[in-house]
Amino acid sequence: MATQPALFGAATHARRWVDDYRGHARAGGDVLCAADDAPWLAMFEELAALVGDDLGHARERVQRHAADIGTGFRIIGEPEERPWPLSPVPxxxxxxxxxxxxxxxxxxxxxxxxxxxxxxxxxxxxxxxxxxxxxxxxxxxxxxxxxxxxxxxxxxxxxxxxxxxxxxxxxxxxxxxxxxxxxxxxxxxxxxxxxxxxxxxxxxxxxxxxxxxxxxxxxxxxxxxxxxxxxxxxxxxxxxxxxxxxxxxxxxxxxxxxxxxxxxxxxxxxxxxxxxxxxxxxxxxxxxxxxxxxxxxxxxxxxxxxxxxxxxxxxxxxxxxxxxxxxxxxxxxxAWNAFLPQLCTRLTGAGLSLPNIATWWCGHPSERVRVEEDLANLVIGPAFGSGTLGLPDDQAISGSDLTDAQRIALLTDLERRPQDYVGQEIVRxxxxxxxxxxxxxxxxxxxxxxxxxxxxxxxxxxxxxxxxxxxxxxxxxxxxxxxxxxxxxxxxGRDKVDPVSLLPAPDSHHVRRNPGTLPSRVADNLYWLGRYLERGEALLAIIRVMLGNSIDADGGAALGPDTVSRLVGMVAAAGAAPLPAALKRADLTQMARTAMESVDAGWQSVAEMNHQARRIGNVSRDRLSADMVRLLDAPFPTHRGMLDRTGSLQRRYAAIAGLSAEHMSRTAAWRFHDLGRRIERSLAIVRASRTFGLPGASLDDLSTLLDLANSQISYRQRYLTGLARVPVLDLVMLDPGNPRALAFQVERIWEHLCALPVLQDDGMAEEQQAEATELKALVAITRADTVNADMLGTVERRLFTLSDAIARRYFLQGAEPLRAGGLTLA
Structure with missing residues (x-):
């Protein structure tokens, strides 16, 4: 009984909406006015039960559902998609x-x-x-x-x-x-x-x-x-x-x-x-x-x-x-509309069940005269869709809307090339x-x-x-x-409609766990989506530390100038911003702003990394969830404070990483996305270790290295005696149990490449697998006290070589020989 007032209210709203609409719509030319009330009232009752008397809320609600589905469109010439404009009234x-x-x-x-x-x-x-x-x-x-x-x-x-x-x-x-x-x-x-x-x-x-x-x-x-x-x-x-x-x-x-x-x-x-x-x-x-x-x-x-x-x-x-x-x-x-009625009768023995709008092709002299004489009462358009000189913007236009100059231009070209034009009745x-x-x-x-x-x-x-x-x-x-x-x-209609879906029946015995074919271009895109996201997050971490947002609560005074100088050098080396004039707070803030937000200036900023990730997300809609696409499409933060903006971006990166880790099926598509992340994170760890972890590193340097590797808490839980270079390097570089360590990344890379398909059946490792195995062995036999610039340089070069090998093997774009050895044809 408790639901009766709500149902009565919905029916009342629906009745009033229909009556008000009938009062001002054209009775002879409106689908609602010409139809039986019952179906329209049923539809509006459903709408009113949801939104009460607020039709504006109904429009907002259906627009939100369209956005959740991921519906959008693009106007030619515009770089960004527009939201899909959907009416709540079917x-x-x-x-x-x-x-x-x-x-x-x-x-x-x-x-x-x-x-x-x-x-x-x-x-x-x-x-x-x-x-x-x-x-x-x-x-x-x-x-x-x-x-x-x-x-x-x-x-x-x-x-x-x-x-x-x-x-x-x-x-x-x-x-x-x-x-x-x-x-x-x-x-x-x-x-x-x-x-x-x-x-x-x-x-x-x-x-x-x-x-x-x-x-x-x-x-x-x-x-x-x-x-x-x-x-x-x-x-x-x-x-x-x-x-x-x-x-x-x-x-x-x-x-x-x-x-x-x-x-x-x-x-x-x-x-x-x-x-x-x-x-x-x-x-x-x-x-x-x-x-x-x-x-x-x-x-x-x-x-x-x-x-x-x-x-x-x-x-x-x-x-x-x-x-x-x-x-x-x-x-x-x-122009075909002028001939289809006759063709239908000749070829099928019956007239068109759905008639065309009346059309006259000006390629026939008599029809051209008919069009010229009745120009003001017709729509004049290209006979073949385009290619006319006598129409404004080469588009169909009502003859009554032509200016005197346009009318003269049309008639002139109509005389020259009449076959390019049609006249059609004005449809109401x-x-x-x-x-x-x-x-x-x-x-x-x-x-x-x-x-x-x-x-x-x-x-x-x-x-x-x-x-x-x-x-x-x-x-x-x-x-x-x-x-x-x-x-x-x-x-x-009157007959009940059976529920039908393209989804398999609940009791179907046909089970499939193979997600299907993964095109090389899609694998390439997902790989670089992972790399751009990880690259943006790594640069953001440098900016946050440079601005003094270390999570080391006991850090006391600001970082020393040598450490700050190294952070500045990393930003500049990444191509994210020019070197500042000095290490003053204002200069650092300006550099951070450029490295964060610069677009269209050639800098590899966080905003540029996000733009690249968004571009890839837009071409990978069939492989990514709507939530993932929505996060990639989200506008750049506009919080007032720089640290607030970095924090907002950090949370967004964490949300995207969480969706990737917990919601993507463990298919080849996910493996390529994760491969990109792992390789990019490995490069970031190696560069940070070379900058802040070599002999002579200060306490500020070591604390910064832990910050950049997101390992401060892990270190403090494990070592109670303060910072030391060798334990820091072991945690950041060589500990296979630390999900932010180089060893952990290398292990995941090796696992992914072992699980991906191979082209030959001789049991021998392919190039990318061999490179990953050698890299894994190198990291496994290294001790923290032997980590030096040469070792880090070797790892970095091997990571680049490995990335190139993955691209050669899997991203089969361009002019590679189609008959390359082992290139499976199936």
Whole structure:
């Protein structure tokens, strides 16, 4: 009984929100106003039960869930990602209405497949005059090199996206098609995850259709189209600067695909391999998000540095599946909308179930005249997506928005090259509720729907999609553009929906402990992530000691000038800051500030180390936890005092180290990350020991060495008679039980290299293993009283040699011979 007042309150809030919204929304052109109240009230009751009457809190809550998932995006030209803008109010679509959309999407995907098979085959459509030759040959996305080639798997299309707009009277029409590398499915998935965490009870109340079966069908469809029964599938990304890279990383993790870049792949004897720490491993299919013109510099753009030489030869031989096939982008041209209705009737015997927006291709003289006469009432755009001189910024624009000068320029170029232009009707969109300033407001929206080819070759349609919401109330699609907000899309119905997930069933007998293939580039990144983090932490420790933040509570007076001078020398030797004019407090503080915070000045500061670690974290999203990425992305501390800032950074480093030690599975990926840490920490210990631990070292020097090795407490617990050089060196350098000692690091390095894969089966140690064994033996036989500059120099050189050997063996980037001895092909 205690829950009744809360439920009654949620229902009251929901009813008031809906009534208030209906009072000011366009009754004939809004999805809520045109729908039955029941599903919308159920959704708003779930929202009100969570946040009461505070809609602003609902928006903040769903944004926080999106951030926890790691959703983000990048605007082209911006170096940093932006948080994902997600509305807490999903778009609700009845299941009966959705089935009509679903049939239209499947019809359209099949029609595209038929047209593509003809264009790259017998070209009968052009020969019979059903399609103008200029519509094909004039497209920059028609790849003549692929004419006559049957794609691996037998299909050109495996994944398509279609943008839909809902008109004021409820009809759905196609606004655009996306075939080359459709984006947004990952964002649709992330939107569903974030909204499900916010509106957890909505699934049961509305019988919401789930996303997992669609993604499972797509993954299984790719596998079924491959030649091998147990294929290896990758998602080919352009890299971290691509605007949708976070989405790609999320999809790769969710689907269990390898996230690879062009540099990860190699073509050899008409097969494609991924460079891994275990050698070259055969890859059977690539879900590409890379522009086809950059796929292979030998086949297309010779200037491409992100493609794979020889990839198209392997594709032509049928040894690698590319989804989607290169060249499918020819059908993305808006000009095709003028011909699809007739083509659909001729090829399928039926009209388009989902009509296009009315389009006139100016390559036909009569249609060009029609466009010129009705210019003010049409949207004028490039026929092939770009390449026009008569449009402002080469973008589609409403004819009524053209200035006199722009109108003259357009008409002039239209006369010169009419085939480059299309005219399209101005589409007015339906609106949906969005949380505004503490109230629901109506905003126009578009819906991107996705279809994927399943294992039976048939199309599966994602029940829902990616909803984009306009910032302004103007309902014209041309004005809305890309939209500023997104929303989950909920397909609801009367029938109960069975819980489905891509996670294995609880009683599944198929157990797998092998985490899968680790590409060499990923191993390289994780290795250097560990090194940059450890390097930043070591430099931070020097700065803290230099500023007098020793943990030695009994230290009394400040450090002596000789010790401070040595600390200053270490900072300068690290390239973190210039030498100060003097050892006065102000000079030291300025040096510390530069070594801490300098950016874009060439200094290897703590901030620069953090930036490098953050950069690597951004390209390793599919391998790192959301908590780890969040810590790497955290802004640099801005506390008022220098020591407060160093303390904040130290705690952050400790948190990252804790996540690495306690939350990363003991896979090869973790081993490379830990290898980087151990090698960098070993170098720091050796340099600190050479600076503060040689004969003649003062008490300040020895105390500083313990501080830098984080071993003050261990020393005081073990020795009660004060500081002495030999015991300090033994603890810092040679004690295998001290987790901060050199001996401990060397032991871990050796263990990691023994556990990592080898290329040969002769039982002999590889170069990196032999180097680690020799280093381990050297440290093991050394006594503290014999540690000197020569010994420390030898260890440092061996650490550099070992790091180079690890890079040569595991980080298979660049132009190394693909037929190198022992380079396993599997």
């Amino acid at each position: 778009l609700l679509i009845d299941g009966d209405e959705w089935r009509h959309i679903e049939r239209g999407i499947v019809q359209r995907a099949d029609l595209f497949e038929t047209i593509l098979a003809d264009l790259y085959g017998e070209a009968k459509l052009v020969a019979r005059g059903l399609v103008p030759a200029a519509l094909v040959a004039g497209s920059p996305f028609f790849l003549r090199q692929l004419v006559g080639l049957t794609p691996a798997g037998g299909h050109h299309l495996h994944f398509v996206a279609v943008d839909l707009g809902r008109g004021p009277t409820g009809e759905w029409r196609v606004l655009a098609d996306h075939l080359r590398s459709p984006t947004g499915a990952g964002y649709a998935l992330e939107n569903r995850l974030a909204v499900s965490r916010t509106l957890g009870g909505l699934q049961a109340r509305l019988n919401v259709a789930r996303h997992a079966p669609f993604f499972a069908a797509f993954r299984d469809g790719l596998a079924a189209a491959c030649a091998r029964t147990d294929p290896r599938i990758g998602l080919l990304t352009p890299g971290r600067y691509n605007p949708s890279y976070p989405e790609q990383a999320h999809l790769a993790r969710y689907l269990g695909l390898l996230l690879v870049e062009g540099a990860d792949l190699a073509a050899l004897e008409d097969k494609v391999y991924v460079r891994t720490i275990g050698g070259l491993k055969r890859i059977d299919a690539l879900w590409r998000r890379l522009d086809p013109r950059f796929l292979d510099p030998l086949a297309f753009d010779t200037h491409s540095k992100i493609g794979v030489p020889g990839l198209i030869d392997a594709y032509a031989a049928g040894n690698v599946l590319l989804a989607n096939a290169p060249g499918v982008g020819v059908l993305e041209s808006p 969109l339906s609106t949906m509720p969005v949380v505004g300033d503490e109230a629901l407001v109506a905003r126009p929206f578009t819906l991107r729907v996705f279809a994927a080819r399943g294992p039976d070759g048939r199309w599966a349609v994602l029940p829902g999609g990616f909803c984009r919401i306009g910032e302004h109330p103007d309902p014209r699609a041309a004005v809305m553009g890309e939209g500023n907000w997104s929303a989950d899309v909920v397909i609801y």
